[in-house]
Amino acid sequence: MSLLARLDRLPLSRPHYxxxxxxxxxxxxxxxxxxxxxxxxxxxxxxxxLTNAQLGLIGSATPFGFLFGATCAGLLGDRIGxxxxxxxxxxxxxxxxxxxxxxxxxxxxxxxxxLAGFGAGAESAIxxxxxxxxxxxxxxxxxxxxxxGFFSFGFVAAALLGRFVVQPLPEGWRWAQVxxxxxxxxxxxxxRSLPESPRYLLANGRTAEAEAVVLDxxxxxxxxxxAPLPPVPETAVDKPAxxxxxxxxxxxxxxxxxxxxxxxxxxxxxxFVITFSYYGFxxxxxxxxxxxxxxxxxxxxxxxxxxxxxxxxxxxAAWLGEFLDRKNTIALYLAGAAASAFWxxxxxxxxxxxxxxxxxxxxxxxxxAAVYSYTPEVFPTWIRASGTGLSSAFGRIxxxxxxxxxxxxxxxxxxxGVFGMTTAVLAVGVxxxxxxxxxxxxxxxxxxxxxxxxxxxxx
Numbered sequence: 524m525s526l527l528a529r530l531d532r533l534p535l536s537r538p539h540y541x542x543x544x545x546x547x548x549x550x551x552x553x554x555x556x557x558x559x560x561x562x563x564x565x566x567x568x569x570x571x572x573l574t575n576a577q578l579g580l581i582g583s584a585t586p587f588g589f590l591f592g593a594t595c596a597g598l599l600g601d602r603i604g605x606x607x608x609x610x611x612x613x614x615x616x617x618x619x620x621x622x623x624x625x626x627x628x629x630x631x632x633x634x635x636x637x638l639a640g641f642g643a644g645a646e647s648a649i650x651x652x653x654x655x656x657x658x659x660x661x662x663x664x665x666x667x668x669x670x671x672g673f674f675s676f677g678f679v680a681a682a683l684l685g686r687f688v689v690q691p692l693p694e695g696w697r698w699a700q701v702x703x704x705x706x707x708x709x710x711x712x713x714x715r716s717l718p719e720s721p722r723y724l725l726a727n728g729r730t731a732e733a734e735a736v737v738l739d740x741x742x743x744x745x746x747x748x749x750a751p752l753p754p755v756p757e758t759a760v761d762k763p764a765x766x767x768x769x770x771x772x773x774x775x776x777x778x779x780x781x782x783x784x785x786x787x788x789x790x791x792x793x794x795f796v797i798t799f800s801y802y803g804f805x806x807x808x809x810x811x812x813x814x815x816x817x818x819x820x821x822x823x824x825x826x827x828x829x830x831x832x833x834x835x836x837x838x839x840a841a842w843l844g845e846f847l848d849r850k851n852t853i854a855l856y857l858a859g860a861a862a863s864a865f866w867x868x869x870x871x872x873x874x875x876x877x878x879x880x881x882x883x884x885x886x887x888x889x890x891x892a893a894v895y896s897y898t899p900e901v902f903p904t905w906i907r908a909s910g911t912g913l914s915s916a917f918g919r920i921x922x923x924x925x926x927x928x929x930x931x932x933x934x935x936x937x938x939x940g941v942f943g944m945t946t947a948v949l950a951v952g953v954x955x956x957x958x959x960x961x962x963x964x965x966x967x968x969x970x971x972x973x974x975x976x977x978x979x980x981x982x
Contacts, residue, residue: 526730526737527762528755530721531659531967535666537747538740542657543666545714546650547673549613552710553643554677555684555703556616558805558830560585560636562685566696571629583923584633586802588640589647590919594771596645597652597912601769605653605908606719609646613707613714616642620704624697644919648912652899656722656907657740660967664849664896668841671895675833675888678805682827722904722968726766763904763969774909778902786901787910789959793853794898794918796952797890800860800945803925804883825877832881833888840889841896849897850960854953856893859886861949868942900963903972 533539564578573581592612600608616639623635651667658666684702689695718740724733745752769777778787836856844852863883870876902910932941963971 525755525762526721526725526733527967527969528757529741530657530737532753532755533659533740533744534748534753535659535662536744538743539658539666542654542717543670545710545717546654547670548710549609549646549650550671550673551677551680552613552616552703552707553647554674555681556620556639556643556677557585557589558678558681559684559689559699559703561805562681562689563696563699566689567629567632570696573629577629579927581633581636584636585640585643586919586922588637588642589644590916590923592641592644592646593648593912593915593919595641595912596648597909597916598769598771598774600649600652600908600912601723601766601774601906604719605649605656605723606717608908609649609653609717610711610714612642612645612649613711614642615639616646617704617707617711618642620700620707624700624704644915648915649908651895652902652907652911653720655896655899656720656904656968660965660970662845663900663968664844664893664964665841667896667899668844668892669838671892672834672837672841674891675830675837678830678833679827682830686824686827722763723766726763726904728765766905769906769909774906774913777906778910778913783902785959786961787914789955789961790898790901790910790914791917792955793894793952793960794914795921796857796948797887797894798918799921799925799928800864800949801887801891802922803929803941803945804864804880804887825873825880828877829880829884832884836885836888837892839885840892844893844896845964848962848964849893849900850956850962852893853890853897853960854956856886856889857949857953857956860890861946861953864942864945864949868939868946897960897963900966900968900971901961904968907968907972 560582564581567573567581568578596608596612619635619639619642623632623639626632626635651670654670655663655667681703684699688699688702692698718736719732721733721736724730724736741752777783840852840856843855847855860883863879863886867876867879867883870879898911898914899907929941932944936944961971
């Protein structure tokens with residue numbers, strides 16, 4: 524009897540929701556780490572008398588660390604296991620957040636931000652492929668989209684930290700980093716009993732361990748639902764393709780060869796488009812609000828409103844992903860973001876700018892929910908973590924260059940020009956997703972990847 528068929532026929536219940544919570548809390552802290560930097564910059568500038576160039580390096584430190592963290596996590600996740608990488612990534616993030624809080628000078632603080640970003644990037648790249656391998660096909664899009672939705676809680680928490688900790692308290696910028704790091708210790712304790720992915724275990728020939736994981740999950744689901752388990756359906760694929768040792772170059776060779784090349788190209792493009800637009804927007808929105816005549820305090824308060832709009836954005840897209848398919852949901856939310864960016868470019872009134880910005884935030888984050896669901900689905904089990912990590916890493920290039928590109932554009936094109944350019948980038952993403960994206964809703968991971976890519980891999 525196929526272990527994968529047994530796993531996929533289980534209804535979502537308390538054991539799955541516990542996985543969702545333990546993975547989602549990690550994304551919450553990743554989101555806090557990404558967002559809190561914008562609120563730390565004024566304080567660290569005063570602390571050490573930094574130039575704008577030095578502030579720019581701090582702003583780029585976290586996404587720079589994210590890029591390498593995502594790359595390493597994907598490659599290691601396929602070699603040594605998803606769970607082990609997830610645990611170590613979280614520990615690295617917590618450790619260097621504390622180092623950043625205690626930094627005596629600019630240089631140590633900058634290094635700590637890069638390494639904390641490395642841990643956060645590794646964590647964010649491994650959670651989605653790891654947990655997607657536990658979830659039945661019929662609910663996988665909602666589950667992973669909702670998982671990504673926890674990012675929004677981190678951004679809202681970061682905005683609240685900026686307003687009520689960083690701004691009013693002496694050494695508030697240090698305490699904010701401690702607050703983002705200390706709860707990680709408890710999360711690591713909670714996660715200690717998480718099982719390894721049965722799909723990873725099967726691909727690596729560890730059938731007995733995979734059997735134990737599936738059997739334990741079956742028992743927990745039956746206890747939670749207090750009902751007999753559904754019958755096991757017939758399945759064409761009884762196990763994932765056999766794992767093989769891969770490095771960066773062999774992974775890239777496979778991802779950009781034959782039938783995988785199209786999947787890889789559109790996935791990387793989507794990640795770049797959304798990450799460029801997202802980080803360009805959220806890095807500069809407080810400054811652009813001030814330039815439009817809004818006070819710094821009001822700018823922080825308006826930022827909280829804009830961040831709050833992320834929450835319904837994520838969870839609405841997670842829900843729609845099962846009905847419209849992931850690729851159509853991505854295209855819809857990218858189109859909504861493009862329209863919102865154009866709307867924002869035409870506004871001059873502060874209230875209308877904030878309203879348009881909140882709508883843009885809704886659609887940008889909704890896109891992320893669908894992208895996090897879509898990405899693990901298009902890569903085979905043996906290279907799923909690497910494919911997801913490299914896609915995320917390529918997107919991080921957009922997050923690194925976006926603040927500089929937006930900054931230069933703001934100087935020459937003005938407020939309207941910045942968001943007009945964002946509209947154009949998002950529109951490219953819409954067209955390419957509709958033309959070249961893969962339909963994934965309701966299909967098992969093996970149906971999506973193993974049949975076609977086994978043929979490609981043996982050529």
